[in-house]
Amino acid sequence: MKCEDAAEFVSALCDGEMIPAEAAEHIGACQACGALMYQYAGLGVELRRVASLEPQEEPATRSWMKIQKSTPSWSSKGWETMRIPRFAFALAVMVIVALGSGLVMVTARAHTQGSVLLMTATPPTGEAIHCALSITDPKWGTCASLQPESMLGFRVISSNGDRIEMGIRATFTGAKESVGSLFLSLSDLEKIPEKQYWFQPGEKLDIAVAGWGTMVLTGELTDHIPPLNNTQMDPKPDELRMVSPLVLRGHEILQDFEGGSATNTSEVRMYIPGQGLWTLSLHPLEGAVEGRVNLNRVSVTLDGESYLFVTGAPVARSERVWVLHDANYKPDSDQENWFIGSVNRTPAEH
Amino acid sequence: MASDPELWQRICRGDANAFEAFYRLNAPRLQAFLRHAVGNRQSAEDIMQETFTGIWQRPNGFQPEHGTLRGYLYGIARKRAAEWWRHQDPRGDAILNDLGACRTENVSVMTDALRRLPEEQRTLLWLREVEGQSYAELAGILEIPVGTVRSRLFVAREALRKIWRGPQPGPKEEA
Numbered sequence: 001m002k003c004e005d006a007a008e009f010v011s012a013l014c015d016g017e018m019i020p021a022e023a024a025e026h027i028g029a030c031q032a033c034g035a036l037m038y039q040y041a042g043l044g045v046e047l048r049r050v051a052s053l054e055p056q057e058e059p060a061t062r063s064w065m066k067i068q069k070s071t072p073s074w075s076s077k078g079w080e081t082m083r084i085p086r087f088a089f090a091l092a093v094m095v096i097v098a099l100g101s102g103l104v105m106v107t108a109r110a111h112t113q114g115s116v117l118l119m120t121a122t123p124p125t126g127e128a129i130h131c132a133l134s135i136t137d138p139k140w141g142t143c144a145s146l147q148p149e150s151m152l153g154f155r156v157i158s159s160n161g162d163r164i165e166m167g168i169r170a171t172f173t174g175a176k177e178s179v180g181s182l183f184l185s186l187s188d189l190e191k192i193p194e195k196q197y198w199f200q201p202g203e204k205l206d207i208a209v210a211g212w213g214t215m216v217l218t219g220e221l222t223d224h225i226p227p228l229n230n231t232q233m234d235p236k237p238d239e240l241r242m243v244s245p246l247v248l249r250g251h252e253i254l255q256d257f258e259g260g261s262a263t264n265t266s267e268v269r270m271y272i273p274g275q276g277l278w279t280l281s282l283h284p285l286e287g288a289v290e291g292r293v294n295l296n297r298v299s300v301t302l303d304g305e306s307y308l309f310v311t312g313a314p315v316a317r318s319e320r321v322w323v324l325h326d327a328n329y330k331p332d333s334d335q336e337n338w339f340i341g342s343v344n345r346t347p348a349e350h
Numbered sequence: 351m352a353s354d355p356e357l358w359q360r361i362c363r364g365d366a367n368a369f370e371a372f373y374r375l376n377a378p379r380l381q382a383f384l385r386h387a388v389g390n391r392q393s394a395e396d397i398m399q400e401t402f403t404g405i406w407q408r409p410n411g412f413q414p415e416h417g418t419l420r421g422y423l424y425g426i427a428r429k430r431a432a433e434w435w436r437h438q439d440p441r442g443d444a445i446l447n448d449l450g451a452c453r454t455e456n457v458s459v460m461t462d463a464l465r466r467l468p469e470e471q472r473t474l475l476w477l478r479e480v481e482g483q484s485y486a487e488l489a490g491i492l493e494i495p496v497g498t499v500r501s502r503l504f505v506a507r508e509a510l511r512k513i514w515r516g517p518q519p520g521p522k523e524e525a
Contacts, residue, residue, distance in 0.1 A: 011508075012503075014507075039515065043507060047476070049460075050460045051382065054385070059381070059398075
């Protein structure tokens with residue numbers, strides 16, 4: 001037997017394994033193989049010595065009792081039905097979706113009890129995301145932001161004193177606005193591996209997002225979910241916002257967009273299956289009809305029928321809004337549910 | 351300490367005390383293993399926590415007849431570490447940056463040699479030499495045949511030896 005053939009058995013001997021007799025005979029008689037065995041053994045000793053010098057860190061305290069198997073998934077509460085559009089245009093038009101903040105608004109109407117984390121996630125680029133997450137009620141402990149360039153998901157797993165264990169999903173696609181259409185759903189978010197973090201309200205938590213940079217989490221505890229999460233009563237200049245709107249035609253409810261919102265924009269698009277697409281803009285649009293803004297209501301008459309949009313917050317500073325209805329609009333994917341999104345145009349495009 | 355099947359039954363029943371004991375016993379060493387597997391202290395802790403959380407939330411994957419509970423734990427952690435590596439920028443400098451904080455020259459030499467090995471070889475050597483996993487356990491953790499464990503351990507040892515001590519004296523041809 002040659003040394004090179006015996007070498008693997010030298011390694012096996014170091015592991016306490018039995019080896020073939022021929023190999024054992026060679027190793028016993030070969031000085032080189034003996035030296036190799038000595039070196040392999042020395043490697044193991046050295047590795048264990050190095051490991052012994054490793055700091056034995058006490059593992060973080062966990063509250064296993066508080067992790068329930070019934071912790072809702074991202075698709076709970078019917079969120080999987082919410083799809084976020086990026087509209088197709090003949091020319092490049094910047095389209096940003098603002099449903100992420102709208103999802104948070106889902107929590108606003110129904111939950112007002114218990115410890116709540118008012119969390120702000122500031123990504124490396126783009127606007128900060130504000131979520132109100134219940135610490136005590138998992139049903140209201142999730143929020144998400146889906147945008148063409150990034151998907152973010154936050155969930156409260158458990159708490160220990162003031163510390164909150166959070167499950168965070170974050171991915172950066174870097175996708176820019178372009179001609180075409182893209183639909184994102186919370187099922188896309190579920191494909192991203194979740195990481196767990198312990199977060200101390202009042203302190204900053206840096207979260208590295210591959211390809212993007214560092215997202216900074218801050219937050220504070222309060223005893224209720226604010227009715228208007230991070231939404232000021234007074235709209236910003238040139239801002240049109242629809243917060244969890246209800247759409248009526250005459251006395252008929254066409255669609256309740258509960259949980260869906262579009263803010264920080266001057267143009268909002270809302271799709272109702274079977275009814276088409278409504279575009280509301282603070283700027284005149286070709287073919288659009290002028291509507292009236294009154295606090296949290298927009299009223300307009302289209303094709304002889306009166307429409308009323310009732311929202312959860314004042315709509316705009318302006319008293320005028322232009323409304324365009326495309327009854328024949330069909331999403332360019334199998335979109336079976338309503339959606340609401342904001343369209344951000346450059347000033348030159350208005 | 352309860353046997354693996356007994357402990358597992360308690361964990362499957364949602365016995366938080368049993369899982370806490372399992373966590374306390376294994377978390378420090380698992381974290382040390384992951385520190386060397388991924389080369390990043392924070393990521394190692396994240397992966398360790400994810401591993402335990404995943405087992406606690408979905409305690410249905412362990413089969414006592416196919417290995418030890420500890421082997422099962424390390425197998426999941428290794429997979430998560432491998433997944434972590436897949437998401438890293440291969441040109442990134444941020445990885446393998448936390449192992450240099452060693453306190454003696456010899457430790458630095460071995461740590462440096464170890465970090466220059468491919469992730470799989472580093473993992474294999476650590477599990478064998480430090481954690482004392484048997485060939486059968488390593489086969490289960492790495493999902494490879496036992497015979498392959500032997501050959502891969504040899505390749506890993508040889509690679510580490512060459513880095514650590516230089517290429518000589520290697521096995522020479524002898525009749």
